[in-house]
Amino acid sequence: MTTSQPVSQLGSHEVFNQPEPQRAVDLWGQDQALREHAIAAGGRGDQLVRVGAKWGGETLRVAAEDARRDLPRLKMFDRSGRRVDEVEFHPGYHAVMQAGLEAGYTSSAWDGQAGGQATHAALVYYMAQLEPGVACPLTMTYAAVPALRHQPELAEVWTPRLTSGVYDPSSTPIATKRGATLGMAMTEKQGGSDVRANTTKASRDSEAYRLNGHKWFCSAPMCDGFLTLAKAEGGLTCFLVPRWLDGERNGIHIQRLKDKLGNKANASSEIEYHNALAYRIGEEGAGVRAIIEMVHHTRLDTVLAPAGLMRAALQEAHWWVSSRSAFQKRLIDQPMMRSVLADLAVDTEAALSVGMFLASAFDRDDAESRALARIGVALAKYLNNKRCIGVIAEAMEMLGGMGYVEETPMPMLYREAPLNGIWEGSGNVICLDVLRALVKEPQAGDALMNVLLSMTGSDARYDAALKAHLARWPGLPMEAEARWFVESLAVLLTAASLMKTAPSEVAEGYVSSRVARDRGAFPGAVGGMDVDAIIARLG
Ligand SMILES: Cc1cc2nc3c(=O)[nH]c(=O)nc-3n(C[C@H](O)[C@H](O)[C@H](O)COP(=O)(O)OP(=O)(O)OC[C@H]3O[C@@H](n4cnc5c(N)ncnc54)[C@H](O)[C@@H]3O)c2cc1C
Structure with missing residues (x-):
């Protein structure tokens, strides 16, 4: 006879006084403090009720565990030795990313409805309980929106995709995508806190720039673009570096993935810019x-x-x-x-x-x-x-x-x-x-x-x-x-x-x-x- 019930009566002893694992936790219904503080802050109860039940459920919990156990893999080259610079993830990672985007993690704060930031904040609190590594690209995507406002023509292309609530992991140019994510690459080897010590160089190339240099931490290299800092003639400047140009890869090489203490599902990487095309955000010298x-x-x-x-x-x-x-x-x-x-x-x-x-x-x-x-x-x-x-x-x-x-x-x-x-x-x-x-x-x-x-x-x-x-x-x-x-x-x-x-x-x-x-x-x-x-x- 097959049974899914584990056997407690073993030959040598009986198993007892071991609490059963929790299969599902209603992240809203079982959290009185959240209900009170989120509502007091103006958070949207209806949205949070729905998401709390789903994200605390067994399906996503298992997906999150898979995403952490089966680590992201860097694929630098194809069979013929051509560069591809892709990261492969367990399907569980994609399932949690999709859940995050569809629930409004990157969009609720910017949809013009009341309580958007409070609702976003509660979603962050949820995601930390489900899969903290996935929160990294989601948070950077959410947070890139106000920075892009410094450059309206870039915001026009990128913001609707960052806030679409659609997960599109395809590695293709931004124009072909309904949903997109953005990462951030500021930290360099010689100093992360002191970004003014950055050595990545930006040189003008007609309307855009070309970047050359490295970034020591780039936590989500499969994003569709990266906000980055580089030294232009006028000083430290902020740029948007798309992963793809029209029909070809931009010059962003992933050197390796970091072997970290935790945050295992997240493919934190080291990258280099090799003449990567970049668009300026704000004025030269006003990067910070x-x-x-x-x-x-x-x-x-x-x-x-x-x-x-x-x-x-x-x-x-x-x-x-x-x-x-x-x-x-x-x-x-x-x-x-x-x-x-x-x-x-x-x-x-x-x-x-x-x-x-x-x-x-x-x-x-x-x-x-x-x-x-x-x-x-x-x-x-x-x-x-x-x-x-x-x-x-x-x-x-x-x-x-x-x-x-x-x-x-x-x-x-x-x-x-x-x-x-x-x-x-x-x-x-x-x-x-x-x-x-x-x-x-x-x-x-x-x-x-x-x-x-x-x-x-x-x-x-x-x-x-x-x-x-x-x-x-x-x-x-x-x-x-x-x-x-x-x-x-x-x-x-x-x-x-x-x-x-x-x-x-x-x-x-x-x-x-x-x-x-x-x-x-x-x-x-x-x-x-x-x-x-x-x-x-x-x-
Ligand atoms: C998992 C992970 C993911 C990351 N993802 C990204 C990413 O996606 N993009 C990105 O750009 N970066 C990323 N980072 C890098 C992170 O932001 C930096 O590590 C951080 O900013 C610190 O920089 P640093 O490592 O160069 O340390 P340092 O700047 O060398 O600082 C070392 C220590 O010195 C202290 N310190 C610095 N200045 C002073 C001072 N004046 N007085 C006293 N103490 C001081 C700091 O508080 C720190 O404790 C990531 C880091 C981790 C761990």
Whole structure:
């Protein structure tokens, strides 16, 4: 007799007290915090309900696992030794890319309907739970749209395809495609943070340019084009480099794929430009100004992605401790385990809350909101990604030895945890960026302070922490102290966002443990939290 049921009665022992794997998770229906924060931010509930059920389902989950297990392969040459520079993916990769594009990951923010950025932000949070590597080309495609506005004739051709919601992986010229994706290639070997050290050269070729040089990271080389930086006569300039010209490949050679810690489904590569045709975006010498539009938007995604990673780890850990027992009691009924779970839940909801709060600022088109988004996204990128690593490590430990085993999602999540803190401005660089924003764009500091001050009077511990921050740093800190300064502001901003939208048990839990710092150094070492109420929100 054949049966799909696994056998628990083995010759030597019976298998019990091992939680079954979760086949499907309704990413919207099972996430009360998401429902509340996304709706408060103006996100589109109908769209998110549909996508949450589909992306949490077994079919896409299996496709995502396949995409990570069966790694992308570089095909540099054809049989005859001619260059092709293609990357081959498992069909699971294409299935998840298609799901992302069709759900509106790259288009919702730009379709002119209300709540587009908030909806996009929730989709990023979902995708981090499903397949974080695929999020890379999707995020870059979404974020390229505002940068292209600097060059309307390019935007006219590319933007409708980037936002069509159609996945067309064919390797053909852009004119023949209904859907397209865009990558980014800025980082070079000698310096990624300091892009002014770029050595790639751009020389004029009638209306366009020719690029020669290398890029040390180009994370999605199968995209239809790349926003890149190169030195033209007038200085560092932003360019769009299409992968195909009319009927022939552009001079972009993929050197190799990187062997990375995680983000396995994503074919991060090293490339060289060999007389590659490129179109200028913005003025010569204004490259940073043009590409910063893209960076600003990718940073929003680097705020939401760690929230999604933490959510996936928390969800799995909650499931596990609800079903597993030790010392004659379910783990979730053990007092110390409850403290750990509640503590991780607070960090996870805090990361989501500040992310959705900022996404709603991206959605508003007034100067104050733009200024808040500018500085807020840097603060939250720093804090959310620093928290993410510790939260996932602790959630892994909640599964005991099984948390270290690849059949659970924990190792994958752990490998993903540091990434969003590194790209688009590593920790120190982000802190320097916050200082720069406060000097060069005083309205950003004003907008931030308006939010922080608007929440005074709600909780004396918050008021005291804000007062202490302002007393310690009446102006800018010394550069060496910038991490502390940024952490302090980011925690206050997160507390403000929670006090605005989260229930009191979560906001107070955050204020007592993160703002007033009534706690030890590690997760679960907390007092004064309403642990039962916080855990009840997990479903
Ligand atoms: C998986 C992955 C995918 C990526 N994809 C892409 C991509 O598609 N396109 C792309 O262009 N890039 C990509 N990157 C590259 C990434 O953006 C860079 O690695 C990052 O910007 C840092 O640059 P770097 O590696 O040269 O490090 P460096 O610039 O050398 O920085 C090293 C360290 O020094 C710190 N530092 C730098 N300056 C200062 C300072 N003044 N004071 C104090 N500390 C400082 C940084 O914070 C960092 O911790 C990717 C990276 C990864 C890991």
